[in-house]
Amino acid sequence: MALELSMESKLLNLAINGDRRSLGKILTKIESGFEPDISVQKPWTLGVTGPPGAGKSTLIGALISRWIKKGEKIAVLAVDPSSPKSGGALLADRIRMQGSEKSESIFIRSIASRNHPGGLSLFIGHMINVLSASGWSKIIIETVGSGQSQTRIVAFADRILLVEGPDRGDIIQAEKAGILELADIVTVNKSDIPNSKLAYNSLNSSLSLNDNNSTITHLVSALNGDGIDDLLSTIDECPKSSEREILRQKERLLSLWDSRLLNYDGLNELLVALSTGSITLYDAVDIIDKAHMEN
Amino acid sequence: MRIVIAKPGLDGHDRGAKVITRVLRDGGHEVIYTGIRKTPEEIINILIDEDAEALGLSSLSGAHEVLIPKICEEMKISGLSDIIVFAGGIIPEKDHPKLYDSGVRAIFGPGTHSEKIINFLIDVSQRKERGEPTGVGEEIGWHWN
Numbered sequence: 001m002a003l004e005l006s007m008e009s010k011l012l013n014l015a016i017n018g019d020r021r022s023l024g025k026i027l028t029k030i031e032s033g034f035e036p037d038i039s040v041q042k043p044w045t046l047g048v049t050g051p052p053g054a055g056k057s058t059l060i061g062a063l064i065s066r067w068i069k070k071g072e073k074i075a076v077l078a079v080d081p082s083s084p085k086s087g088g089a090l091l092a093d094r095i096r097m098q099g100s101e102k103s104e105s106i107f108i109r110s111i112a113s114r115n116h117p118g119g120l121s122l123f124i125g126h127m128i129n130v131l132s133a134s135g136w137s138k139i140i141i142e143t144v145g146s147g148q149s150q151t152r153i154v155a156f157a158d159r160i161l162l163v164e165g166p167d168r169g170d171i172i173q174a175e176k177a178g179i180l181e182l183a184d185i186v187t188v189n190k191s192d193i194p195n196s197k198l199a200y201n202s203l204n205s206s207l208s209l210n211d212n213n214s215t216i217t218h219l220v221s222a223l224n225g226d227g228i229d230d231l232l233s234t235i236d237e238c239p240k241s242s243e244r245e246i247l248r249q250k251e252r253l254l255s256l257w258d259s260r261l262l263n264y265d266g267l268n269e270l271l272v273a274l275s276t277g278s279i280t281l282y283d284a285v286d287i288i289d290k291a292h293m294e295n
Numbered sequence: 296m297r298i299v300i301a302k303p304g305l306d307g308h309d310r311g312a313k314v315i316t317r318v319l320r321d322g323g324h325e326v327i328y329t330g331i332r333k334t335p336e337e338i339i340n341i342l343i344d345e346d347a348e349a350l351g352l353s354s355l356s357g358a359h360e361v362l363i364p365k366i367c368e369e370m371k372i373s374g375l376s377d378i379i380v381f382a383g384g385i386i387p388e389k390d391h392p393k394l395y396d397s398g399v400r401a402i403f404g405p406g407t408h409s410e411k412i413i414n415f416l417i418d419v420s421q422r423k424e425r426g427e428p429t430g431v432g433e434e435i436g437w438h439w440n
Contacts, residue, residue: 021374024346028297103337107344112325 008034016133020107023134027109030126043132046235047157048142049150049179054165055189056142059222066232067138068105075107075136077127079120079143079153107136113143113153121255122263124156151179152258155251159238162186164203166196180207180215182247184238187218191226214241264288296416299347301329301338303366304358311384312353318409319351324416335366339373349379349416350431352399359386359394367397367431376432379419381439383407398431401439415439 005013008029014022016038030036050056057078064074113120124141131139141157143150154160162183180186186207188200200219207213216234220227261267270287273279279287300316302309309331316328327345329338342350350370352363363382370378382394383403391402401415418439419429428434 021343024343028346103340108341109344110325110327 008036012036012038012130015130018135023107023130024109026130027127030123030130031111033123034126036126036130038129038133040129040132042158043128043139044137045128045139045141045157045159047154047160048140048163049144049154049160049183050163050189051165052144054163055222056144056163059163059187059189059220059228060140060142062222062225062228063232063235064106064140066228072137073105073107073135074138074140075131076109076140076142077124077131078108078110079113079141079150107131113150120153121156121252122259124153128156151182152251152255154179155182155248155255158240158248159184159235160244160248161235164188164199166190166193166199182244182251183215184241184244185216185218185231185234187220187227187231189220189222191219191221192223214239214243260292261288264291266291296348296420297325297327297345298349298351298416299327299329299338299341299345300351300353301333301341302331302353303333303335303338303362304354304356305332306354306356306358308355309353311355312351314409315351315353315383315412318412319416322409322413322416335362335369338366339369339375342370342375342378343373347378349381349419352380352382354382354384354386356385359384359390363394363399364397367399371398371432377430379423379429380431381412381415383412395438396435398433398435399438400429400431403440 008026011022011026011029015026026034026036048056048060060076064076067074111120128139128141139157141154143154160179160183162179162185164186166188186203188196188203190196191200196219200217204217207215207217216238218227218231218234220231222228264270266287270279270284274281274284298319300312300319302312312328312331316326319326327341327347329341333341338350341347350366352359352366354363359382367380370376370380380399381401381403382399384405386394386402386404394402400419401412403412403415422437423429428437
């Protein structure tokens with residue numbers, strides 16, 4: 001008996017067999033709720049985050065141009081390029097590599113997080129699996145490192161690179177957001193700018209205050225390439241830290257928990273009831289708990 | 296709608312493209328801006344990876360004469376016939392028919408009110424829902440303005 005395949009399954013099969021158009025389309029389906037049923041070996045993932053203007057996209061560009069020379073196939077999920085500037089910058093990096101005729105080895109997809117009030121956590125894992133099954137050997141998740149939801153998305157990657165500008169203020173912001181604890185590697189970018197060495201030193205002294213500090217730091221210039229090769233080897237050899245793995249799992253769990261809350265059908269009614277004082281916060285939590293139990 | 300805004304050709308004046316990007320975002324669309332000086336091949340790749348539903352091409356220096364029809368042709372060859380194409384910038388009236396024949400569905404000149412572009416997108420998506428031709432490689436004839 002011939003089995004009728006759904007449109008999604010057909011797209012998925014085509015994507016896995018290397019059809020890029022189908023891959024683009026299946027990612028859209030996943031964004032709107034499709035859950036592909038595939039099993040893959042653990043994908044190689046890197047989360048890249050940092051404040052706006054730190055040079056994340058340019059740095060990613062510098063890293064991927066080196067990786068594709070080694071025969072890697074790189075997929076980038078660029079989460080919420082909320083300013084046209086950052087969105088354009090990443091795509092411009094891909095363009096700079098066109099000369100090497102290797103653009104077949106780079107896949108870049110922008111995701112607007114603001115269109116998903118319940119968070120991206122419900123589908124980012126599926127996207128990673130599909131990309132991996134479609135032959136993308138390294139998968140990079142890029143987010144702007146501001147706010148918890150962004151931090152949590154980057155925790156879906158198995159190794160995290162925090163990119164800082166030469167302005168020491170950025171690093172303090174990172175400490176506040178808790179991202180510094182999650183990052184395996186912290187790099188100060190723009191070593192071509194005078195203050196960067198100072199920022200790098202103060203980063204190191206700040207990290208040295210932690211017990212058992214295992215964060216690896218680098219000073220690089222994505223612009224002129226200084227230090228990029230060393231950073232690349234650190235990323236490739238990045239040791240697994242079990243402590244950080246626990247932190248990452250916690251962020252993933254919180255992220256899914258948030259999504260569940262935000263996707264709760266009666267959320268608006270609850271919020272109204274809270275604002276008029278007819279229920280307490282504790283009542284609201286009980287109501288949501290109960291609703292989930294019944295499901 | 297997922298919309299790619301691209302600037303083909305060699306001119307670097309992208310204020311117009313950036314303004315459109317903002318207008319479309321504020322209109323609730325997901326917009327991916329490619330930056331300046333894109334080749335047709337690069338634009339095709341971006342459309343595929345981003346699974347775009349529409350492409351807006353900005354041209355201020357004559358790129359429309361050769362590059363816009365070329366992009367439309369390559370889109371058809373690459374199986375992107377269902378994507379909606381619109382153009383903006385300095386495009387003389389006399390050149391409009393050629394662009395419409397290539398599959399462009401709307402052309403916006405200098406001074407266009409931003410509402411017009413949003414309205415075009417509403418109309419075009421309604422047409423698409425009804426199954427009427429809107430894509431670059433679909434039946435030529437209808438254009439918005």
